[in-house]
Amino acid sequence: MVLWSMDPAERGARLANAALAAASRTISDQHAWALVEVACASAPDHLVAVRRAYRSLFGCSLEEDAAACPALQDPLRKLLVSLVRSYRCEAELVDEDVAEMEAAQLAEAIRRRKQPHGDEVIRIVSTRSKHQLRATFRRYEQEHGTGIDEDIAKHCSSQFAKILRSAVCCLTSPEKHFAEAIRYSILGFGTDEETLTRAILSGSEIGMERIKEEYKARFKTTVTSDVVGDTSGYYKDFLLTLVGSED
Numbered sequence: 001m002v003l004w005s006m007d008p009a010e011r012g013a014r015l016a017n018a019a020l021a022a023a024s025r026t027i028s029d030q031h032a033w034a035l036v037e038v039a040c041a042s043a044p045d046h047l048v049a050v051r052r053a054y055r056s057l058f059g060c061s062l063e064e065d066a067a068a069c070p071a072l073q074d075p076l077r078k079l080l081v082s083l084v085r086s087y088r089c090e091a092e093l094v095d096e097d098v099a100e101m102e103a104a105q106l107a108e109a110i111r112r113r114k115q116p117h118g119d120e121v122i123r124i125v126s127t128r129s130k131h132q133l134r135a136t137f138r139r140y141e142q143e144h145g146t147g148i149d150e151d152i153a154k155h156c157s158s159q160f161a162k163i164l165r166s167a168v169c170c171l172t173s174p175e176k177h178f179a180e181a182i183r184y185s186i187l188g189f190g191t192d193e194e195t196l197t198r199a200i201l202s203g204s205e206i207g208m209e210r211i212k213e214e215y216k217a218r219f220k221t222t223v224t225s226d227v228v229g230d231t232s233g234y235y236k237d238f239l240l241t242l243v244g245s246e247d
Contacts (some may be wrong), residue, residue, distance in 0.1 A: 003201055009049035013200060023071035030195045031162045039083035040170035044090055057232055068219050075117035076160045082126035083167060089129040099135040106140055114155045116164050125167055134172050175210040178203035183219055186230040204242045212240045213247055222246050
């Protein structure tokens with residue numbers, strides 16, 4: 001309830017700061033997800049507002065704290081710092097020649113060399129507009145028959161690759177990422193309440209209906225039934241309010 005009552009920019013700043021503070025020795029995928037979600041899932045203006053709120057709340061910049069986090073090592077540090085300090089153009093203009101060229105560069109790194117951590121990959125993912133990236137990823141799939149997110153999962157198994165895939169999903173189809181985050185949080189013994197809370201709070205702002213549709217298609221069950229089965233009390237009631245009704 002405290003998180004929900006916050007201004008979205010303040011919430012994003014506090015979630016990012018908490019993720020960096022929790023990563024004192026090693027950074028988990030879930031802590032990295034928090035930074036990726038703030039940087040990639042919403043509009044560029046939202047990230048600017050988060051950075052402004054972060055500086056106001058904590059007296060330093062988000063990118064400075066990410067760069068200084070002892071748990072973050074290159075190339076993951078370089079990717080995350082590049083994402084949180086980016087400002088993407090929101091124009092819908094797309095250059096198809098650039099899309100073709102950069103789709104080939106991504107395929108070279110991911111499919112042939114199986115090394116997605118190169119500078120060109122980080123540059124493309126952290127600087128191109130979402131419209132341009134959709135065109136690039138569409139060209140990638142046309143050329144190779146599989147989506148770039150599928151190829152990252154298939155050809156690369158490092159933590160960097162997992163976080164890169166999350167960034168790719170958040171940038172162009174965030175419902176995929178948030179459906180997977182919710183599913184991850186309730187699988188196995190116990191519940192990852194931190195991830196579940198963040199995923200539903202953040203997901204409700206980018207489009208819970210799309211997330212629920214993706215979740216049902218991917219996992220053959222519903223967000224509602226899984227939340228009911230894994231939580232209880234007022235916590236469950238509040239999450240279900242954010243999730244909304246499902247047919």
